[in-house]
Amino acid sequence: MTIPADEPRAAATPYGTPEAPRVAVRGEAHLEVEPEIARIGISVAARGKDRRTALEDLTRRNAAVLELVTSYGEAVERLETGHFSLTPELTARGRGERVRTYHGAVRLTAELADFTALGELTTRLADLELTRVDGPWWALRPGSPVHRKARQQAVREAVQRAREYAEALGTSLAALVELADIGAENAEPYGRAPGRMRAMAAPGAAGEAAAPLALEPERQHVRAQVNARFTMVPPQL
Template identity: 75%
Template sequence: MTTTPTPYGTPDAPRVAVRGEAHLEVDPEIARIGVTVSARGTDRRDALNNLTRRNTTALDLIKTYGEAVEKLETGAFSISPELHKHGRGERIRAYHGRVHITAELTDFTALGELTTRLADLDLTRIDGPWWDLRPDSPTHRKARQQAVREAVQRAREYAEALDTTLAALVELADIGAENTPDHGYGGPARSMRAAAYGGAPDLADEAAPLDLEPQRQHVYATVNARFTMTPPELSPSTAR
């Protein structure tokens, strides 16, 4: 007769299963902004030339902030015709062009100034900022390690309640360690100063920089762990 092993241990090797959790709240490491540059022309070439000029202006402005900009990428680009609403046939009224730029900054002092200056450009839309941590941020590792330590501590407390000790780790399962930022403004935040950035043109005739507040990031980690214990002596005092 075959005996199926139980996942819950045996009297000679009892098991304890616990969950360890961690929640860290930290300052963001990066901020992303989306820049959409638009242009319009009476013909396709005019629209393309206008879009090229405005796109170059936006890129050149972003690049003046040097190392404050960690990543700069151009995304979707489009040129589309606008048809007359009335009349027969497909008569083109104008052409519209758009190009999307994404910038990732690590210097939050420069962020408010750059955002304001970009928004002051003609036919330019700004979205963001979206605060985040880097994928390889040490905060993620710290949260996972804290969750494991909590699981071990919880298992030890159960073992101590039985006047025994842990014997061995049987299983450690990572069931979630993720950064879950809520894009927007909320929670405790440290102030960010607005100041002129070195090397930038004179800002005397430009709008005052936005005073942006970096949003705190929440990092979670959860693990399931199973341990074997030294068989306890279940005396009457322990049972109580």
């Protein structure tokens, strides 16, 4: 049906009408669950009076770290090198650009889902020469079903809240008008700031292997919120 150009259109009624009153609510969900993965940062350092020595030491130590991490097989889901540097340090005195020493560094990130292996690996890494370990950072996987569970719980909570408002008026819900997702995410994606584990072992240091580090996984907080609008059957006030 075509509306004549000179016929006024009905005004929008975003807040409902007496014949179709609306109720707007917010549904929220908060889940506390165990983490699914843990990430650690690994920094390998080297220092030498000439470039070649520093580079060779850094290469050797980096290879030792890679060999150790990859030896854990499927327990390590991801291993990435994020940064490499070899920087000359100039002398503070004297004329000209005289190099005093060279500093080398490689930074890696490892991601594990086996937390038993995580404790052993962090201890063995920290026992390597000039190697620093940071972390762990606990997290859920991006596609974790926990996120879906939180969103669904938030929707159910919104429907329940709207029904309670309608029941307080002696009526019931008629239809859903709008459902807006305003967030379903970790409050702290990588957990709180972890303590730093550091080891700067002397070159060639030997001895018994350190006992595996006991790590307690940090529980993750997953929140979801939705806004929902419903129409109600007109109540008899």
